[in-house]
Amino acid sequence: MTSLTDAPAPVAGLPATGAARQVWRRLRTRPAALVSAAVLLLLVLLALAAPLLAALEGQDPHTYHDDLVDSARGGVPYGAFGGASADHWLGVEPGTGRDLFVRLLYGARISLLVAVGATAVQILIGVLVGLAAGLGGRWLDGLLSRLTDVLVALPMLVLALALTAVVPRDFPRPLLLILVIGLLGWAYTSRIVRAQTLTLRSLDFVAASRLAGSGRWRTARRELLPSLAAPVITYAAISFPTNIVVEASLSFLGVGVTPPTPSWGQMLSTAQTWFRADPAYVLLPAGLLFVTVLAFTVLGDAVRTALDPREASRLRVGTRKESRRASRAGSLKEASR
Amino acid sequence: MTRFVLKRLAGAVLVLLALSVLVYALFYLAPGDPARLACGERCNPQQIAQVREQLGLNDSAFVQYLHFLQGVFTGRDHSTGTSVTHCDAPCLGLSYQNDQQVTQLVLERLPATASLALGAMVIWLLVGVGTGLLSALRRGGVTERALTVLTLAGTGTPVFILGLLLLMAVCAYLQWLPFPSYVPLGEDPEQWAWNMLLPWLTLGFFESAKYARLTRSSTLETLAEDHIRTFRAYGVGERSVVARHALRGAVPPVIAVSAVDLGSMFGGAVLTESLFGIPGLGKTLLDGVRTIDLPVVVGVVMVMGTAVVLANVLADLLYAAADRRVVLT
Numbered sequence: 203m204t205s206l207t208d209a210p211a212p213v214a215g216l217p218a219t220g221a222a223r224q225v226w227r228r229l230r231t232r233p234a235a236l237v238s239a240a241v242l243l244l245l246v247l248l249a250l251a252a253p254l255l256a257a258l259e260g261q262d263p264h265t266y267h268d269d270l271v272d273s274a275r276g277g278v279p280y281g282a283f284g285g286a287s288a289d290h291w292l293g294v295e296p297g298t299g300r301d302l303f304v305r306l307l308y309g310a311r312i313s314l315l316v317a318v319g320a321t322a323v324q325i326l327i328g329v330l331v332g333l334a335a336g337l338g339g340r341w342l343d344g345l346l347s348r349l350t351d352v353l354v355a356l357p358m359l360v361l362a363l364a365l366t367a368v369v370p371r372d373f374p375r376p377l378l379l380i381l382v383i384g385l386l387g388w389a390y391t392s393r394i395v396r397a398q399t400l401t402l403r404s405l406d407f408v409a410a411s412r413l414a415g416s417g418r419w420r421t422a423r424r425e426l427l428p429s430l431a432a433p434v435i436t437y438a439a440i441s442f443p444t445n446i447v448v449e450a451s452l453s454f455l456g457v458g459v460t461p462p463t464p465s466w467g468q469m470l471s472t473a474q475t476w477f478r479a480d481p482a483y484v485l486l487p488a489g490l491l492f493v494t495v496l497a498f499t500v501l502g503d504a505v506r507t508a509l510d511p512r513e514a515s516r517l518r519v520g521t522r523k524e525s526r527r528a529s530r531a532g533s534l535k536e537a538s539r
Numbered sequence: 540m541t542r543f544v545l546k547r548l549a550g551a552v553l554v555l556l557a558l559s560v561l562v563y564a565l566f567y568l569a570p571g572d573p574a575r576l577a578c579g580e581r582c583n584p585q586q587i588a589q590v591r592e593q594l595g596l597n598d599s600a601f602v603q604y605l606h607f608l609q610g611v612f613t614g615r616d617h618s619t620g621t622s623v624t625h626c627d628a629p630c631l632g633l634s635y636q637n638d639q640q641v642t643q644l645v646l647e648r649l650p651a652t653a654s655l656a657l658g659a660m661v662i663w664l665l666v667g668v669g670t671g672l673l674s675a676l677r678r679g680g681v682t683e684r685a686l687t688v689l690t691l692a693g694t695g696t697p698v699f700i701l702g703l704l705l706l707m708a709v710c711a712y713l714q715w716l717p718f719p720s721y722v723p724l725g726e727d728p729e730q731w732a733w734n735m736l737l738p739w740l741t742l743g744f745f746e747s748a749k750y751a752r753l754t755r756s757s758t759l760e761t762l763a764e765d766h767i768r769t770f771r772a773y774g775v776g777e778r779s780v781v782a783r784h785a786l787r788g789a790v791p792p793v794i795a796v797s798a799v800d801l802g803s804m805f806g807g808a809v810l811t812e813s814l815f816g817i818p819g820l821g822k823t824l825l826d827g828v829r830t831i832d833l834p835v836v837v838g839v840v841m842v843m844g845t846a847v848v849l850a851n852v853l854a855d856l857l858y859a860a861a862d863r864r865v866v867l868t
Contacts, residue, residue, distance in 0.1 A: 355847050355848065356843070357847075360821075447695075457829075477711040488700045495695040499695040500691065539809070
């Protein structure tokens with residue numbers, strides 16, 4: 203997903219393609235994972251092709267169509283299903299008459315962009331802090347571990363919300379969301395990396411590298427990072443849907459991307475006033491968000507199982523070790539409420 | 540035991556001090572100018588300079604932070620131009636909006652958040668723990684599959700989607716309930732309960748997914764332990780094994796996680812409160828963020844931090860009380 207997780211494999215001469223093939227072979231046997239992957243692939247393609255599809259439909263996300271909404275009834279779209287027609291495939295937004303199909307697609311772009319960016323930032327910081335804690339001395343380890351504990355304990359959404367207050371209004375919002383979610387969400391990754399580093403550094407191949415004259419960082423980069431890739435990717439896959447939810451939540455609360463840029467959370471926030479008059483406007487973004495998050499969750503779980511064959515899915519079989527590990531890895535992690 | 544509590548409390552104080560430094564630095568020393576924010580949109584440079592003087596923003600960052608701490612521990616005087624208001628300890632500053640003491644504001648808003656959190660907890664304990672137990676005891680059947688899907692969907696869904704759908708179904712279409720508006724418990728208990736019903740259900744079901752999974756895994760874990768096998772080998776009935784022995788192992792994690800969750804609710808269940816218009820801490824924080832009312836934001840974050848840290852200590856104690864094998868050191 204990022205250069206950090208991709209890079210190490212070839213460096214260490216690990217057969218990257220072989221590992222990927224192995225993961226794929228395991229994923230293939232799980233229909234739920236395959237369906238999720240297909241849904242997400244479709245979503246990503248739709249998001250990437252948003253301008254093309256908009257051109258195909260002949261609409262754009264920002265033009266108001268006052269003629270399509272009934273101003274006498276407070277701006278409810280004319281026609282059934284939120285004003286769906288050959289010109290506006292999923293109808294129009296109540297009040298403004300902006301094309302809903304195109305706005306939903308552009309919303310997907312924001313959602314995915316922020317989640318990808320935030321996950322990348324989380325991995326970067328998490329790996330660096332985890333390595334530093336695992337390799338550094340007692341003091342550094344103590345300091346970083348306490349910091350991690352505090353971050354894990356505090357609810358991310360509340361802190362993210364608070365942080366948006368101090369950033370100037372003209373700061374680009376998608377970047378702000380990426381940074382805020384990224385800066386608050388690295389703690390679990392760093393815990394995992396630290397634990398792995400502590401285990402790995404006592405192993406022979408690491409000692410051999412040190413004896414061969416490599417410095418600390420060189421050892422970390424060449425010997426440790428490749429072995430850290432699997433748990434880090436796993437955790438990234440698990441935290442990805444959480445990041446989507448946090449972005450949607452912040453936008454729902456009105457501190458996400460600024461209008462007129464469309465986002466799902468913001469649509470759901472305005473949809474509150476249109477329950478009765480225009481249910482389509484509630485159900486479409488809600489359904490999309492639900493399916494996206496669900497698909498990423500299922501896929502994340504499958505990736506986890508595929509990368510760690512010893513660990514059966516926490517959702518299917520529960521053994522002692524697995525449940526302990528799961529709670530440590532943050533499957534019980536704070537959700538945004 | 541006492542030693543453990545003291546040690547943990549000392550640790551908690553250190554963590555909170557560190558948090559206060561971090562929060563203070565982030566919010567008051569950030570690029571934005573607090574004096575301009577406190578003064579409002581229409582202030583001229585002289586007025587801003589005056590406000591800056593009043594807020595003590597000309598002092599060094601360290602001195603400012605010390606004043607903040609002083610306020611928390613002993614209270615401090617705030618001059619608001621014409622008059623001087625005394626802000627009692629624990630003073631978290633005065634709101635930029637209306638010069639109200641943040642501590643007071645927090646106390647005013649606390650009952651609403653507490654009503655929400657406690658009601659929701661009842662639901663997640665009943666539904667979540669019940670579901671988890673059921674799926675752990677009847678493994679492999681249709682029930683388990685259904686529950687797996689439900690918990691999975693429940694964990695992934697943002698809470699506001701659940702809330703929106705409930706509002707839409709129950710209030711807009713079926714019209715079983717009017718749209719909720721918060722009524723304080725002291726004013727009219729019956730109206731309070733009816734208006735809180737949907738928020739409770741929303742937050743309760745949302746959290747249930749997590750508790751179902753937690754209960755399930757801790758029950759399975761206990762059932763796999765040696766002493767349970769021994770009980771079975773001695774011929775203790777399955778019902779008794781579950782009710783008397785397995786449950787004992789399943790309950791401590793639930794209690795501990797509940798304590799932590801309750802603690803973090805002091806930051807407010809922002810989404811639920813905002814969706815249902817409950818004037819709790821989350822709503823306070825949100826309003827503070829929208830109006831860039833820094834003392835309010837910092838106040839709520841610090842209150843939440845304190846609650847979370849204390850809840851974690853409490854969770855450890857409860858865990859040890861519920862599971863006597865755990866030794867606190």
